[in-house]
Amino acid sequence: MRSLLRPRDTDVLRAELRRVAVDGGVPVLFGGEVRGDALLLSEFVGTRTGRLRGLIVRSNSGLGGASMVEGRPLSVADYRNASTITHDYDGPVLSEGIRSVLAVPVIVDGVPRAMLYGAYRSSAPVGGRAADLMVASSRRISDELRIRDEVDRRLRLHEAAAAGAVASERVREVHAELRRLAGVAPELRGELERLAGRLTGDSGTTDVPHLTARELDVLAQVALGCSNAEAAKRLSLRPETVKSYLRSATAKLGARTRHEAVSTARRAGLLP
Incomplete structure (x- = not known):
């Protein structure tokens, strides 16, 4: 059960996605929390359809699943034809016209807790300033979640x-x-x-x-x-x-x- 004193963790994800959209000019951004070996996509900026909403991404599946397992950012410049990832989620991804994608995990104490995605509807790779902004956002989210976890731990000890x-x-x-x-x-x-x-x-x-x-x-x-x-x-x-x-x-x-x-x-x- 979520602590009554703890804000929704997805709120910080949403805020960081909006920051990257404004500062980095990335047209499509989405993400969500990781629970166990599954990621639930819940936050979106710039999407045109609702097909990604509520999508569950399993570890080792797709670009995000691979990024969760490896614990580091991964990208593909041509999603449709990428041979380095599975294509379990082609339908909802391609329905958005997405071609290049960068997936960045949010790691807290060695465990993936969330995923951030940045995408273009062109084959230009997500790199440079946009990638730096997403990695920085991932680190800020990680720090915030770590602080919230520690507050929860101390509250439980007090209770x-x-x-x-x-x-x-x-x-x-x-x-x-x-x-x-x-x-x-x-x-x-x-x-x-x-x-x-x-x-x-x-x-x-x-x-x-x-x-x-x-x-x-x-x-x-x-x-x-x-x-x-x-x-x-x-x-x-x-x-x-x-x-x-x-x-x-x-x-x-x-x-x-x-x-x-x-x-x-x-x-x-x-x-x-």
């Missing part, structure tokens, strides 16, 4: 990190609620604590500080951002009692603040 943070917070909420329920349902405490324990990480060490069940209960609430008063209300304890448990847990963990105590408990695998 994955954000999704991971949300998931982690939900796990912490479930863990804290299980421990809270264990405190108000003594007959289920063992099972609830076992379930809560399955949500915590494994520190990989054997010298994990031993915290009492109530100290862990309090830390789990503090990890959610609760104040002492809020934790007390949720755990049905007095604020002074919560403060005492928190002070004891902080000392056992060798921490100086409540936030450091939570971080240390997570690294030790006591909290998720």
Whole structure:
């Protein structure tokens, strides 16, 4: 699925084709995106019929297919009689009166991502300034697509990190609620604590500080951002009692603040 923030890649193709038409005086220009081993022609300047529109060009087929595979510009001065290419697309090409053609691939990180074609309705080869302009356009498109790809990659990383943070917070909420329920349902405490324990990480060490069940209960609430008063209300304890448990847990963990105590408990695998 295309990113909502990413412009259509075909828009940059269209703009470059129009630039070559104006600056280079090339009468017929067309191109499109490459997906896998297939090129879909979608952008046109100077065509007279609609027979090229929507044409799918396969790799190694025709001039464009050969250019895709070789990863470099290729041209023919007499398309109808050219023996160096296949003639799978003679019908739509010749219907435009095209005789000489230059195909230029847009390469991004070694992979063809688009194709540009410039053509004349005479046998004069597409060279000189026109060819230079098309190659320059190909490079600009390549740079633009590379930048867009990098923006998309960073957005995906950001979205994955954000999704991971949300998931982690939900796990912490479930863990804290299980421990809270264990405190108000003594007959289920063992099972609830076992379930809560399955949500915590494994520190990989054997010298994990031993915290009492109530100290862990309090830390789990503090990890959610609760104040002492809020934790007390949720755990049905007095604020002074919560403060005492928190002070004891902080000392056992060798921490100086409540936030450091939570971080240390997570690294030790006591909290998720």
